[in-house]
Structure formats: structure tokens, C-alpha cells
Amino acid sequence: MDRKRAKAVIVGHAVGDALGVPVEFCRREKLDKQPVTDMLGYGTYSVPAGAWSDDTSMALCTLDALATFGVDYDRILVNFGKWYYRDEFTPTGKMFDVGTTCSIAIDNYFIREMPYTKCGLADERSNGNGSLMRIHPVVLFLADRDMPLSEKLQTVHTASALTHAHDCTKIGCGIYAFILWELLKNPSLQSVQKGLQKAEAFYSGQEACKRYGRLFDRAFGKAPRSEIASGGYVVDTLEAAVWCLLTTESFSAAVLQAVNLGGDTDTVAAVCGGLAGALYGYDAIPQKWRDTLLKREYLEDLCDRAFRE
Numbered sequence: 033m034d035r036k037r038a039k040a041v042i043v044g045h046a047v048g049d050a051l052g053v054p055v056e057f058c059r060r061e062k063l064d065k066q067p068v069t070d071m072l073g074y075g076t077y078s079v080p081a082g083a084w085s086d087d088t089s090m091a092l093c094t095l096d097a098l099a100t101f102g103v104d105y106d107r108i109l110v111n112f113g114k115w116y117y118r119d120e121f122t123p124t125g126k127m128f129d130v131g132t133t134c135s136i137a138i139d140n141y142f143i144r145e146m147p148y149t150k151c152g153l154a155d156e157r158s159n160g161n162g163s164l165m166r167i168h169p170v171v172l173f174l175a176d177r178d179m180p181l182s183e184k185l186q187t188v189h190t191a192s193a194l195t196h197a198h199d200c201t202k203i204g205c206g207i208y209a210f211i212l213w214e215l216l217k218n219p220s221l222q223s224v225q226k227g228l229q230k231a232e233a234f235y236s237g238q239e240a241c242k243r244y245g246r247l248f249d250r251a252f253g254k255a256p257r258s259e260i261a262s263g264g265y266v267v268d269t270l271e272a273a274v275w276c277l278l279t280t281e282s283f284s285a286a287v288l289q290a291v292n293l294g295g296d297t298d299t300v301a302a303v304c305g306g307l308a309g310a311l312y313g314y315d316a317i318p319q320k321w322r323d324t325l326l327k328r329e330y331l332e333d334l335c336d337r338a339f340r341e
């Protein structure tokens with residue numbers, strides 16, 4: 033894995049997250065009147081401009097474990113615990129945001145002493161975007177590995193299932209992986225379609241895959257904005273992130289489009305920002321935003337450790 037390309041994904045994701053944090057939960061109508069155009073501080077949370085949220089924290093927990101131990105699910109969960117209970121892997125030294133499914137899963141592992149294969153939640157209500165938002169380090173780590181595709185997807189699914197174990201979220205992470213792998217091979221919008229086609233073929237016949245039917249439609253990029261939901265449901269988040277990518281022509285336009293959909297702004301923009309980083313490259317991420325991002329050097333050092341080529 034080329035380091036600079038990995039950094040584009042990790043930093044692109046974090047920049048999207050940080051752009052969305054101050055307006056998380058804002059309604060679309062409100063943002064239509066006053067759209068976000070830059071990194072802001074002190075909106076929804078009492079944190080300065082450039083602060084990223086749980087999306088990036090949990091991704092860094094994963095990246096740190098991968099860099100040190102390779103694919104080791106217990107080590108990933110140990111880092112989730114350091115974040116959740118001890119405020120490590122945070123931009124400001126204080127954990128300020130966690131999803132319900134993640135918090136229950138982490139407690140299942142540490143307090144109820146469940147194994148990593150059992151601590152994630154698999155009920156219908158646990159189909160939020162909390163694993164999709166932190167899966168990209170695993171996808172990057174697997175990109176160049178010489179292993180069968182089915183094993184790569186199994187790894188992505190198991191990593192999702194540490195917190196989110198329903199087939200719908202596991203497939204959502206898998207579809208994201210197919211898109212990102214294609215973008216890493218060939219950074220073009222056609223690669224997004226190619227990734228979607230490969231994902232559709234891989235998952236065809238699986239019941240939960242039907243929920244992503246609209247995303248697999250070749251005309252999805254032409255869907256009107258009013259039909260794009262941007263809440264916390266994993267299907268909505270993946271749809272919104274891909275739609276923002278398909279309907280814009282630069283890194284900044286894609287992530288701002290994502291933030292200004294409202295709702296789960298940080299996560300939609302983070303998922304979009306990671307893919308947009310792969311599509312447009314590191315240098316396309318506005319320098320002003322990179323410089324505002326808290327602890328950017330730490331993020332990049334982690335990339336250097338995880339991706340040695």
C-alpha cells in the first residue's frame with residue numbers, strides 16, 4: 033500500500049469528520065440557509081475547529097492495532113477500550129461522542145467478558161453506521177494482501193462484527209471495501225461503479241444485500257438530493273456518501289455536499305471523505321483543512337507505521 037494514498041484516505045476521512053462535528057444532528061433545512069463551507073469549532077460539541085469524533089478515534093484504534101500486531105481482533109478491541117474508558121485516541125484528551133451499539137459492544141467485551149466473536153450486536157436496531165465509519169483502516173491494510181477475496185471480505189465482516197454484527201452492516205462495510213479497493217487501483221469515478229458491480233455480484237442472493245439495491249442501480253447518481261437520507265442507518269450513510277462522490281468533482285465539494293445534507297453529518301462526511309481522498313489524492317485535500325485538523329501528524333505517523341512501502 034502506497035503510504036501517500038493511505039494517508040489520503042485516513043486524513044480525508046478525518047477532515048470530513050471534523051467538518052461535520054460542529055453541525056452533527058443539524059437539519060438539512062437549517063444548513064440550506066447557512067451551509068458549512070469551512071472548519072468550524074464549538075457547535076454541537078464544546079470542541080475547537082479541527083476536532084474529529086468517534087469515527088476517527090475508532091479508526092485510529094484500529095490502525096494502531098494493525099500497525100503493531102497485524103489483523104488481531106482482540107488488540108483492536110483493547111484499543112477501543114483505551115479510547116472508551118481512558119480517553120486515548122482522542123483529539124482533545126476527552127472522549128465526547130459514542131454510539132449506543134459501540135458502547136454496549138465494548139462493555140460486552142470488557143465488563144461482561146464476552147469473546148470478540150460474541151460482543152458485537154446483531155439485532156435489527158444495531159444497523160447504524162458505527163462500523164462503516166471505522167472500517168477503512170482494515171480495508172486499506174487488506175488492499176495489497178495476497179489472499180483470496182472471500183478471506184478479505186471475511187476479515188472486513190469480522191472487524192465490523194466487533195461492534196456491528198448484523199448482516200446488513202457487515203455487507204455495508206463489504207460494499208465500501210469493494211469501492212475503496214477499486215479506487216486505490218484506479219482513481220476515477222468509473223471505479224466507484226466497478227466496485228459497486230463487484231460488490232453486487234459477490235453478495236447476490238444474500239437477503240440483506242437487497243437493502244442496497246438502489247445503490248447498485250446505474251442511475252443512482254442521478255437521484256435527487258431530496259431522496260438521499262443522511263441519518264445514522266448504515267444503508268442511508270453509505271448511499272449518501274457515494275451519492276456525494278458521484279455528484280461532485282473535487283474533494284472539498286464532495287465532503288461539503290456530505291456535511292450539508294445534515295443529520296449524521298460527521299459520519300456521512302467521514303465516509304465520503306475517505307473515498308474522496310482515494311479518488312482525488314492527498315494534495316487535493318485543502319491544505320487549510322489539513323492544517324486545522326487536530327493531531328494530523330499523529331494520524332500520519334500511524335499511517336507510516338501501518339503502511340511501510
Ligand SMILES: [Mg+2]
Nearest residue numbers: 085086087298
Ligand atoms: Mg462521530
